Amino acid sequence: MLDVNNISMFFGGLAAISNVSFSVNKGEILALIGPNGAGKTTLFNVVNGFYKPSHGDVFFKGAKISNMKTHRICKLGIARTFQVVRPLQRMTVLDNVIASAFLRAANKAQAEEIALDILSFSGLYDDRQALSKGLPLGKRKRLEIARALATQPAMLLLDESFAGLNPSELNESIEIINKIKAKGITMMIIEHHMKVIMAISDRIVVINYGQKIAEGTPLEIRQNPLVIEAYLGEAAHA
Amino acid sequence: MKRYLPFVILALLAVVPLVGLNSYLMHILILFVMWSVIGMSWNLLGGYCGQVSFGHAAFFGVGAYTAGIFYAKTGLSAWWGLPLSIVAVALFALVIGFIVLRLRGPYFALATLAMGEVLRVTAENLTNLTGGDVGIMIRERTWVEKIWYYYIILAVAAITFYLVKIVVQSRLGYYFVAIREDQDAAESLGINTTLYKTIALSLSAVITGLAGAFYTNYMGYIDPKVVFALHDISIITIMVVMVGGVATFWGPVIGSIIMILMSEVIRSIPMLGSAHQTFFGMLLIIIIIFLPNGIAGDFKKLKRLIRTGRTT
Numbered sequence: 001m002l003d004v005n006n007i008s009m010f011f012g013g014l015a016a017i018s019n020v021s022f023s024v025n026k027g028e029i030l031a032l033i034g035p036n037g038a039g040k041t042t043l044f045n046v047v048n049g050f051y052k053p054s055h056g057d058v059f060f061k062g063a064k065i066s067n068m069k070t071h072r073i074c075k076l077g078i079a080r081t082f083q084v085v086r087p088l089q090r091m092t093v094l095d096n097v098i099a100s101a102f103l104r105a106a107n108k109a110q111a112e113e114i115a116l117d118i119l120s121f122s123g124l125y126d127d128r129q130a131l132s133k134g135l136p137l138g139k140r141k142r143l144e145i146a147r148a149l150a151t152q153p154a155m156l157l158l159d160e161s162f163a164g165l166n167p168s169e170l171n172e173s174i175e176i177i178n179k180i181k182a183k184g185i186t187m188m189i190i191e192h193h194m195k196v197i198m199a200i201s202d203r204i205v206v207i208n209y210g211q212k213i214a215e216g217t218p219l220e221i222r223q224n225p226l227v228i229e230a231y232l233g234e235a236a237h238a
Numbered sequence: 239m240k241r242y243l244p245f246v247i248l249a250l251l252a253v254v255p256l257v258g259l260n261s262y263l264m265h266i267l268i269l270f271v272m273w274s275v276i277g278m279s280w281n282l283l284g285g286y287c288g289q290v291s292f293g294h295a296a297f298f299g300v301g302a303y304t305a306g307i308f309y310a311k312t313g314l315s316a317w318w319g320l321p322l323s324i325v326a327v328a329l330f331a332l333v334i335g336f337i338v339l340r341l342r343g344p345y346f347a348l349a350t351l352a353m354g355e356v357l358r359v360t361a362e363n364l365t366n367l368t369g370g371d372v373g374i375m376i377r378e379r380t381w382v383e384k385i386w387y388y389y390i391i392l393a394v395a396a397i398t399f400y401l402v403k404i405v406v407q408s409r410l411g412y413y414f415v416a417i418r419e420d421q422d423a424a425e426s427l428g429i430n431t432t433l434y435k436t437i438a439l440s441l442s443a444v445i446t447g448l449a450g451a452f453y454t455n456y457m458g459y460i461d462p463k464v465v466f467a468l469h470d471i472s473i474i475t476i477m478v479v480m481v482g483g484v485a486t487f488w489g490p491v492i493g494s495i496i497m498i499l500m501s502e503v504i505r506s507i508p509m510l511g512s513a514h515q516t517f518f519g520m521l522l523i524i525i526i527i528f529l530p531n532g533i534a535g536d537f538k539k540l541k542r543l544i545r546t547g548r549t550t
Contacts, residue, residue: 048426074428082426088419099412100427108408151428 001026001186002047002078002155007056007066009042009210016042017210019056024155029177029187031201033221035230039210040190041083044157047188048080049073060155075103077154081144081161083190087132093143094119094128101150115150122146122176138169145176155186162193174200198222206230248396255385264384268456270498271391272449277478277490278398279445284476285485286406287438288418289339293350295471296357297443300330301450302465306374307367309454316376319451327447331440339435342421351468358466373461376454387456394452398445403487405441414438415485446475469515477518481525483532492533 002024009017017039024030032040045051047058049070058066065073088096097115098108105111119125122142127135132143141161148156162173170193177200180187191197197204197218204221206214208230214221221227251271255264276298284290304326305319338349361368368374381387405411413434416424425431454460465471474497482493500521504514528543529536 050422050426069430070422070425071428071430074426079428080426082423086420086423088416088423090419091415095412095415099416099424099429102409102412103428111409111412147427 001061002188003059004043004047005057005059007043007046007053007058009039009046009051010054015210017046017053017207020207020210020212021056022205022212022215024186024188026186027181027184028202029181029189029200031189031191031197031204032207033191033197033204034207038207040207041159042210043207044080044159044188044190047073048078048157074151074153077152078157079148079151079153079155080157081141081148081159083159083163085137085140085144087135087140087143087147089131089133091132092128093124093130093132093135096132096143097146097150100147103151114152118146118150121179122149123172138165138172141165141169142173142176145173145180149180149185153185155188156180158187158189158191160190160192162191162196170196244399248392251392252389255388261384264388266498266502268384268388268391270494271388271395272452272456273474273478273494273498274491275391275395275398275449276446276475277482277494278395278402279442279449280475281479281485281490282402282405282414282445283438283442285479285489286411286418287414287435289435289438290343290347290476291350291439291442292347292468292472292476293352293354294442294446294475295466295468296334296350296354297327297331297446298450298453298471299354299357299361299462299466300327301447302454302460303361303368303374303450304447305451305454306376306460309376310369310374315380316451316455317380319454320448323447323451324444327444327450328440330447331443332436334443335436335439339432339439351472354466354468354472358462358468361462361466368462371461371463373459373464374454376458379458380455387452391449391452391456394448399487399491401441401445406487410434410437474518477522479532480522481532483534483536486532486534489532489534496533 004020004022007017007020008015020043032043034040042051046053049065049068053066057064060076060078065076088099094115097118098111101111101114105114119128122145124139124142124146127139132140135143145158145161162170165173174196189201201218204216204218205212206221206227213226213230214224216224254267259267276294280291280294301323304323305316308314308319308322309316334353338346338353341349362370413429416427416429417431417434421431450465453465478493478497479490481496482491483489500517501514504517505511525532529540533540
């Protein structure tokens with residue numbers, strides 16, 4: 001569904017990503033993991049169209065998207081959330097979701113219908129009249145997901161949607177991710193929370209210093225010496 | 239009740255001149271309605287879409303000069319300037335938008351400020367087109383009575399109010415606010431931010447330009463220092479909205495009443511009159527500290543402040 005081919009991204013002389021390739025298959029959850037600063041979010045920004053890659057191309061459903069603007073890519077069916085939540089602060093939860101539901105709605109009534117539907121799907125229905133800046137972090141993270149879902153994407157990019165959540169919020173979010181998967185939406189997830197990663201992902205791509213160091217099922221990744229080294233340092237061997 | 243409020247106020251404003259106001263009071267009333275129009279149009283761009291313009295005098299001036307130049311060159315009625323200004327200002331806004339809408343936040347504000355000043359200097363020097371500092375004089379006044387001018391600008395105001403209301407409650411309004419709150423997030427939600435910012439700028443510019451074209455007809459005289467003025471047009475536009483309430487329907491109307499009354503009252507104070515801009519500055523500081531959302535936006539807070547003031 002999504003093909004990332006030999007992507008490199010330079011900021012000045014710094015290679016944030018060098019020569020990374022992987023594919024995401026339809027319907028699966030692909031997790032992107034790696035230590036802080038490995039280039040995961042940069043990769044999202046490339047797929048999402050915020051950055052134009054220095055080298056390489058990104059293809060979505062066979063069409064080249066790496067030279068498209070972000071809003072065009074969203075229209076094609078890729079939606080994302082942000083690591084640092086970015087709700088439209090002085091808007092209610094409902095209005096936030098309506099604003100993105102307009103992308104595929106013919107009129108306001110239809111946009112509102114889509115929005116209400118998604119709010120109950122993501123467990124935010126009771127908070128729909130609240131201003132989004134007043135929500136607790138767990139709900140703001142879910143609002144990010146709801147807003148992305150309202151654009152009715154074929155593929156969802158989730159950037160640390162689980163970071164900073166308490167255990168009960170974590171379970172609610174995992175449940176929502178599973179429901180999204182059941183709808184047939186493909187997902188690419190950046191996450192540090194290993195328990196979550198191992199539980200929900202079908203495949204994992206590991207990035208370190210901007211390079212892909214491993215790819216495989218959760219079980220394979222857990223036993224991969226390169227991955228262990230990247231996370232725990234060489235001392236782990238001793 | 240709330241639904242009918244606009245109609246009630248429109249009806250009130252329509253009958254006010256029938257009680258027989260003198261020429262000066264009619265002038266104040268016309269200015270008040272004209273500034274409401276400019277405030278409402280600025281609010282669309284600055285309040286809802288979050289693109290704070292310090293150069294609305296540019297659009298006002300281009301509208302005013304469209305009417306003035308058309309009159310001076312063809313000898314036909316300057317009232318043709320109203321429909322013509324829509325076309326002229328829309329084209330001008332598209333060109334300007336293409337340049338300044340790449341900038342964000344304070345950079346956008348500074349670019350618009352420069353745009354207004356550049357146009358003033360340009361109008362001063364294009365003497366064979368604009369008459370330079372001599373200005374353009376409309377020799378034949380259409381009416382001696384001010385009441386007709388009043389009804390024309392009142393009609394423009396009513397249409398503007400209705401237009402803003404429709405726009406804000408539609409897809410456009412949601413997109414404008416989304417862009418104001420977070421442009422990158424808006425873009426990643428599939429909103430073509432460049433396109434919608436251009437729409438906001440063009441709508442806002444056209445309405446302000448219409449007020450400018452009206453101004454030419456009403457005042458009968460324009461020169462670059464008046465219609466492209468930074469302090470008397472661009473800054474007052476922002477003040478009208480800030481005082482009244484940013485991103486509220488009634489804010490610009492309330493702000494316009496206060497600003498017009500204040501400027502008339504202060505100007506009539508002996509010795510202090512010429513310092514009216516100092517008072518505007520102080521008012522702005524007070525508003526920003528105590529009522530950051532303006533009078534309409536912080537109405538509840540204002541009522542509470544007054545109530546506590548009474549009990550103590």
